[in-house]
Amino acid sequence: MSSIFTKIISGAIPCYKIAEDEDYFAFLDINPNAKGHTLCVPKKETDKIFDLDEKTYMGLMAFARRIGMAIEASIDCKRVGITVIGLEVPHVHVHLIPLQSMKNATFQHKESFSESEFKSIAEKIRAKIE
DSSP states (O other), X not given: OOOHHHHHHHTSSOOOEEEEOSSEEEEEOSSOSSTTOEEEEESSOOSSGGGSOHHHHHHHHHHHHHHHHHHHHXXXXXXXEEEOOOSSSSSOOEEEEEXXXXXXXXXXXXXXXXXXXXXXXXXXXXXXXX
């Protein structure tokens, strides 16, 4: 059965897309720790990050770096944190989280945004991707 992320990538489930290339996809987390919290995933569905082949792993990190730099350039934050946990969805995903404090990294404090706010956030980040 396809993961929720595979369904997002295929367009079966809508998202606030940030970027996409042949192998990777980035979109806003709809239950974010902070404004601009973005997920980067490989299009190839793989459960655990260290099960990725080296080329895919390194490609995902390079893709996440580009997106992280765009987040940092467009969202007011002290820095962008990166974490890979992978327990909640069996599809590798890198969390890029704009941080003001460690509170933003704990996954215990969530923020909510309207559809128009999510769209605006996504547009701001997309505009800064190099």
